[in-house]
Amino acid sequence: MPRTVLITGGTSGxxxxxxxxxAADGADVIVTGRRQDxxxxxxxxxxxxxxxCDATETGQVEALAARLGDTLGALGAxxxxxxxxxxxxPAATGDGSPLDAVRAQWETNWAQNLMTAVLTTTAVRDRLAPGGAVISIGSIGAERGGGAYGAAKAALAAWxxxxxxxxxxxxxxxxxxxSGYVENTNFFGDGLTRERHDALVAETHDxxxxxxxxxxxxxFFLASPGARHITGQTIHVNGGAFTTR
Known part of the structure; x- marks a missing residue:
């Protein structure tokens, strides 16, 4: 039987x-994203x-879980x-006070980088099969004073x-x-300069x-039989830009 795999934010990067x-392994893969196209x-x-599915919206996450249940059936997992x-x-803008902008920035980061995982996992947890895996994508920003974004990713690891x-x-x-700096994603938008790229690469060992x-x-490894005793961990994949011991 092929495995069923749900990937939020599965449309890019x-x-x-x-x-x-x-999918290359033959899994039945479901990807979600905020935009139809x-x-x-x-x-x-x-x-x-x-x-x-916009995973920051509870109604849409509930609809995703219901759709998943319909697809898998009563005994599906x-x-x-x-x-x-x-x-x-992006940086918060508007006509509010500076504190309003700070609050909006933090709430947006919290919603996108923590609550997406919390809401989706909570909605589908009863469908998770024994031998299954939940894998969340964090960031080196949690270790590097990454402001609102880093704080949200640090909270993701604690959760x-x-x-x-x-x-x-x-x-x-x-x-x-x-993850450390990963190229060919939409993370920086148009804001990644050559200087910033070079500085991020220079931090790595490789x-x-x-x-x-x-x-x-x-x-893929964390969802494999060889990783069944690895749980509760934060796995750093950054070329040595942040090291643990």
């Missing part, structure tokens, strides 16, 4: 590469199923959940430890992949940017 990796394009490109939705929101303890008795693992496919391979 790390999410898309992860969807491609599981990008969801349709990713689904057609990879030969997977696509569902429009979800084998892998990859929480890849998130990113770096993951709690999630692992809850799901472990059911035979489900939960881990975070903390003197290169990461690739989406490398994060995808790490996610």
């Amino acid at each position: 790390i999410g898309l590469a992860t969807a491609a990796r599981f 990008t969801v349709e394009r990713a689904a057609e490109e990879l030969g997977v199923r696509g569902v429009v 979800l084998d892998v959940l990859v929480n890849a939705a998130g990113g770096l929101p 993951n430890a709690f999630l692992s303890a809850e799901l472990g008795p059911r035979g489900v693992t939960a881990n975070v992949i903390s 003197k290169r940017a990461g690739r989406p496919e490398e994060i995808a391979e790490t996610a």
Whole structure:
């Protein structure tokens, strides 16, 4: 039986590469994204199923879970959940006070980089099969004073430890992949200068940017039989830009 894999934010960058990796293994992959056009394009490109869902919106996440239940049927199970939705929101603007802008920036980061994972996982957790895996995409920003974004990713790792303890008795693992600088994503938008790129590469030990496919391979491993005793962990994939011991 092929595994069923749900990947939020699966229409570009790390999410898309992860969807491609599981699809290449013959999994039944479902990708989500906020826009109909990008969801349709990713689904057609990879030969997977696509569902429009803004994972910051509770109603849309509930609808996704209901649709998943209809698809899998009464006895069907979800084998892998990859929480890849998130990113770096643009700076808040508007006519409010400076404090309003700060609050908006923090709330947006919190919603996109923490609550997407919390809401989606909570909505589908009863569908997770024994031997399954929940994998959330974190960031080196949690270790590097990354402001609102880094704080949200740090909270993601803290929540993951709690999630692992809850799901472990059911035979489900939960881990975070903390990625460093990864090229060929939409993370920086148009804001990545050559100088910034060079500085990020210089921080690594191997003197290169990461690739989406490398994060995808790490996610694939964490969902494999060889990783069944790895849970509650934050796995750093950054070329040595941040080291642990």
